[in-house]
Amino acid sequence: MDDGVMLGLRGRRALVTGGSRGVGRATALLLARAGADVGIGYQSREADAAQVVEHARGLGVRSFAQAADVSTPWGAEMLFERCLVELGGVDLFVANAGIWIPEEVGVAAMPDAQWDRTMAANLTSVFQTVRLASRFVGAGGRIVIVSSTAGQRGEAWHADYAASKGALISFTKSVAVELAERDITVNCVAPGWIDTEMVERPMAEGRTRIEQNIPLGRIASAEDVAGPIVFLCSALARHITGEVVNVNGGSVLCG
Numbered sequence: 001m002d003d004g005v006m007l008g009l010r011g012r013r014a015l016v017t018g019g020s021r022g023v024g025r026a027t028a029l030l031l032a033r034a035g036a037d038v039g040i041g042y043q044s045r046e047a048d049a050a051q052v053v054e055h056a057r058g059l060g061v062r063s064f065a066q067a068a069d070v071s072t073p074w075g076a077e078m079l080f081e082r083c084l085v086e087l088g089g090v091d092l093f094v095a096n097a098g099i100w101i102p103e104e105v106g107v108a109a110m111p112d113a114q115w116d117r118t119m120a121a122n123l124t125s126v127f128q129t130v131r132l133a134s135r136f137v138g139a140g141g142r143i144v145i146v147s148s149t150a151g152q153r154g155e156a157w158h159a160d161y162a163a164s165k166g167a168l169i170s171f172t173k174s175v176a177v178e179l180a181e182r183d184i185t186v187n188c189v190a191p192g193w194i195d196t197e198m199v200e201r202p203m204a205e206g207r208t209r210i211e212q213n214i215p216l217g218r219i220a221s222a223e224d225v226a227g228p229i230v231f232l233c234s235a236l237a238r239h240i241t242g243e244v245v246n247v248n249g250g251s252v253l254c255g
Helices: 003-007 022-033 046-058 073-087 112-136 159-180 197-212 222-233
Strands: 013-016 037-042 063-067 092-095 142-146 185-191 244-247
Touching: 003 222, 013 022, 013 073, 022 037, 022 046, 022 092, 022 222, 037 046, 037 073, 046 063, 063 073, 073 112, 092 112, 092 222, 112 142, 112 159, 142 159, 142 222, 159 185, 185 222, 222 244
Parallel strands: 013 037, 013 092, 037 063, 092 142, 142 185, 185 244
Antiparallel strands: none
16 A cells, blocks of 8 residues: 555645745655645755655655745735646645754843744744635635644753744744644644754764663654654544644653
8 A cells, every 4th residue: 555545634735934944944855755736945955955855756645845934924925826837736734844043142131132033933824824724725724733842841042942933833833722623633743853954053063962861862853753744634634633743852851
């Protein structure tokens, strides 16, 4: 049995933000492998986005990439309009776009600009896109929001990031109730450390220390996170909504 039949994704139309690299890229390609047509939004990495589209098309599905600042209403609208034109609709939406600023800054010294930048990229972008997804995704559709372990346990010196990701968890639960009557599920994935470009600096400075605090003994790959996202998009997860799926190797169990 192929992936598309097993997961119920053959012919489904997916849209993934932050899809040019990292978790977004891995998710888009796994969706394509499972038979879903897939569009990706990206901020500025045109060449990387083009490679994702080429790879997805090589798997036999329709694919496109659209540059858009989804923290703005016009950027989010541009992305969804492109999806409607290219794929004819949206069945699956993955809100993955976001940032993590590596410099450690205590809340007492945090400038307004950093707080505003993080909230725009991590929280407002999800509001803008999920608002549109709630209009365009039909019955049986799926919305998956990517949060973080930091949104549940906090993260000292990165209070802006933790606050934005914690808000996404409450947002997920709220929208899940609103859309349940239309048979649309809304769930959240909360990764811990992931081996991606976004966290290259702390990885370089303390990878061994980080891994020692993860019971499974390793840092997640982007594919480790993409798998649960795609599961939540699938027919296998049709009775799961408003939930937070932790993908952290057990790190939250260690205090």
